[in-house]
Amino acid sequence: MGTLGFFAALLAVVMGLGRWHETGSPYWLGGSIALLVLTLVGALQSRRK
Numbered sequence: 001m002g003t004l005g006f007f008a009a010l011l012a013v014v015m016g017l018g019r020w021h022e023t024g025s026p027y028w029l030g031g032s033i034a035l036l037v038l039t040l041v042g043a044l045q046s047r048r049k
Contacts, residue, residue, distance in 0.1 A: 009039040 016032030019025075 006039065006043055009035060009042075013039065 013032050013036045016028050016035065020028035020032060
């Protein structure tokens with residue numbers, strides 16, 4: 001995962017959390033948390049190689 005991809009994923013997480021705050025929908029919260037976890041796992045795995 002490149003640096004640009006990492007920051008793009010973090011931006012998507014922040015936007016999803018903002019949308020969750022607006023709507024109160026649990027799907028936005030769940031999707032944002034899942035994307036954050038996938039981003040962190042991808043960053044950690046690419047760092048190990």
